Amino acid sequence: MSKNFFEIKNVDFIVGGKTKVKNVSLSIENEGDVICLLGPSGIGKTTILRTIAGLEKINNGSIQLKDKILSSKKINVEPEDRNISLSFQENSLFPHFTIEENILLGAEKNKDKKGKRINLKEIIQLLDIKKILKKYPHEISAGEAQRASLARSLMTKPDLLLLDEPLSNVDQSFKEEIQVRLKKILNRLKISTIIVTHDSYEAFYLGNKCAIILDGQIKQYDDPYNVYHFPNSIEVVNFLNRGILIPAKVTGENSLENKDLGTIKGNFVKHYPKGSSVKLLLQPEDLEHDDKSNLKLEVVDRRFRGTNFIYTLKTSNNLLIPVFVHSHHIHQHEVDEKFGIKRPINIDHIVCF
């Protein structure tokens, strides 16, 4: 008996005879937890969801939900007999039913179930789809279709909810608000959910845990803070694209030396012997701007991101380093100008490879 609510054990995810993701093991410990699968396009994230839903078969390992094996080499519970709901990325609403009828079909599946009731009005309000209830799927936008599909899935009150890029077509201005509402309703209804997304911010916000899928395998499965701050491989660092790796030499228990930046101090996440050459992860928020500093680097690019600027600085050894600066900072630096970095450089936790 597994103590986990949901568990995947040593499964190869296959589609069309081709293995997409190998030897996957992951679990949802508690009912109501949300996990996010992050990875580049075409890596097999959707295949994982489809397999969990029973739309694809497996040849090894097992998939269990509430202590019941749903998929294994010998067992394959049909999709209609698993209480799992999948909300597809593309429009999968029934074209000849109105949005309301589509959502009510979901409610039909839910009607005999015990436990917390799901209120249709609440879902409609939360996902802001009241205006489109009487319309047909071809009469609404892609973002509206995604929300309607999400509403239908929620109404089925599944044991496990699978969301494939649920908000990819929702307008940016509305996306964050929907994320907040979605998180609220998933928490309230305690629906265990697996979300596939390529938006790391969405994954970090919605997920209790995140799985990073790269090169046909799960590279890291951890809570969002750890995934961001303590990536376990160079591939994860490159995928998250939130920092660079610079060469450095370990000079002591809490220090390293880089030819361009000088001494960098902080707490090592992992022990490295003195004198060893490493690659240090430098994230944009690790460096501080200081106009009075004597460590000056050349500005090669400046991107305005609303709340902050991201400067790309070039060192004398041609390293390109990103640095965040609050956008209210008193003056801006143009390309080719010099940009001061505060010394000594202190990093809260030092991640090296």
Added chain:
Amino acid sequence: MFKSSNIWFLSSLLVSLGVLIPIITVFFSFFETTSNYYEILKNTFLIEYIFNSFVLLVSVLILTFFIGTFSAYLVSFYKFPFSNFFKWALILSFAVPPYIYAFSLTAFFENYGTAFTILTNLFGDGEYNKDIPKFDGMIGAIMSISFSLYAYVYILSRSSFLYQSQNLIELGKSLGFSKLKSLYKLILPAARPAIIAGLSLVAMETLAEFGAVDFFSINTLTTGIYNSWIAFDDLAFANRISFFLLLFIFALFVLENLSRKNAKYHFNTRGGFKQKTKIKLTGSKSFLAFIFCFFIFFMSFIFPLSQMLYWTIKFPSNIFDLPVLTLTMNTLYLVTLSSLALIIFSLISNYGNRVSKNKLLNMLSTLSISGYAIPGVILAVAFISFIAWFDENVFQYFGSYSIKKIFIGSILGLVIVYFVRFYSLAFNGIKSGYEKINISVDESSYLLGYSKKKTFMNIHVPFLRNSLLFVCILVSLEIIRELPITLILRPFNFETFATTAFISASEDMLEAAAAPSLFLILIAAIFIMITSKYILREKDE
């Protein structure tokens, strides 16, 4: 115990294999021994058969290309008096099968025919016969087939023109092209796959044409098949000619398929599509456009209709002798049975393909829809061959009664061969409906707890309602007009409007052919008008 997807797979497989039987029979019959007729014919008429088939094919293709694309071009790009009317009126020619057109041509231009009567009424008695041109023989056959079939090219070119982006027209203007240069440099090449698809259909129908060519006594491969079976009772030889004709048609079929694949490339206007605004023609240009379309409409529909109407009124006794109720009931009986069978089995086959995703099944389905490309005469003969073989080698072997009577000269046999012939219409019609349902819709349905059967009944069938209606009417239209299969396989004393008209005409009683032809045209025209919105893709406009 079979899983539900296996049951769908098996049902679908059986339908596809069943439809393939006559096609396979023709293939194997090629290796059978034939009577002396083959030797006689090889040295005498075979070359003539091939030559006539070729001349007929090429001439019809040229004429239908010109009429079909030019009329489609005019109604798609320009506004002129009655252009909206012509848009759908030009497809009414489908209501007139080539053999009825042939009757009309002969009736009008023959010695002392309708033209003679008109001239006499206008100018008094005279020797008009020698001045009235005669459209019989090969020219008559070419005209009859072309005016009846150009609508294939018209419909497909028009739908392709509809999808052509305004950008393309504006590009022509910016390059300084005249309207004519834009037509042959940009518009026609962009619509090439659609035009070729239309011409391929015309080619298949022309090679399969029996009624008109037989009426004009042109010896083609198709009439050769019919004659070798009827006159010489040589089924094996009929199959042998069929094999050659099949090869020819198969080449056309491949060509058509290839051009359809290209169509995707040619019509990709994603992101660049701009609704066309039609150019308003004025003065002589407007008049000429009107005259051209009116001429085509008149020649293809009004002329045969009025000729048949004229004779029906002129010889009223024929209409009183015509068992209208029986013929209507017979026609409706065949139409209902065949449509039902086609709809049910095509639905099953399509759904089987969809849920099983099996490559072999997919290939079999593609092959099985080639029945439409095979002339009705061949299918009928192949069906008889197969039943005869099956009866002798399987049933008789086990000492059972002969099953020939159940299938040959019976409604059941007739419906089976109609089924094979029109299976592609039904299959493709439903398939195009299915293509609009994303596969994730099925998957959502399963995840909502619906079984495969429930998904089929509650989700697919209601959604495909319109496609099913369209397929039903299209199949009905074909069966109403169908001639050779009905002629060969119908039960004794069982007639339809088509066979009554053809038999009267074959017996040189053209007047008697008028009334059934008129009924046939009117019924078919009603069916066309009901479906014109689908055929013309009005929604896309």
